[in-house]
Amino acid sequence: MKKIFLISVCIFIFALQSNAATVSGGVSKIDMQNANRVVDAATNAPVGNAKISLPKYNYSTYTDEYGTFNIGKVKGSTIMSVEKEGYRPFSLTINDTIAAKPMVLGIQKSNISDVVIASDVFHLGDDNYSEHSSGAGTFRLRSSGPFFSKTFMLNRDVLSSDNYLVIGSIIGVDTLMARSMGQNKIVNSYASAPEIFFNGSKIAEIQLNGDNQKIKIPKNLIRPGMQNEVTIKAGRNLMQTAYVDYDDIEIANLSIISE
């Protein structure tokens, strides 16, 4: 008896919803479930007027008041970034399979201590890369050289929390590990990993492509209340000995967060 009651309740709700969809004609709950949306990660509330960019396609758009947005067809993997004042820059590596389904992107409010080092997409390397690279077909920007370096101020009280360098998205890394994980289709070569330096000391190597890679910054390297420097060096093709062939990569969003 209970079961029948439950089923009839379900049917009733379904009928109500489909009715609502026909009557209102606007954005209904059912439509929302099939739309790409940007929401506040903490409250799930829609975030309107957020800028969505796909640098590969030179495409950008803004979310509407319901947080919904459209992107065109996507071929291969590409970086999609979301920017909204008061929120941390967000990026995601998407491909045709991911883009074909509705995406719900939760973005986080920024903290006063966040330091945005780069909010756009930049290319490191020499613009010489294999069509089988994990970034090929994705690269659009001209290389800004084999390394990236930027100085920025850190607060006096920065040592009272743990600090992380966050790489929003990185594509094009052709290390042996990236190859063995199926991230590229290069058969006969691989590259050394891009290296991350903080105030001149190496703190990490990036072995894999992906989003939201967090690197803890050792406290002894941090200069509170002063200028600090982050440097990223592209890896090198280890099978090319005749000349230096840098491993071309693209990076979106670079920031420092304290937790």
Ligand SMILES: [Ca+2]
């Ligand atoms: Ca290269």
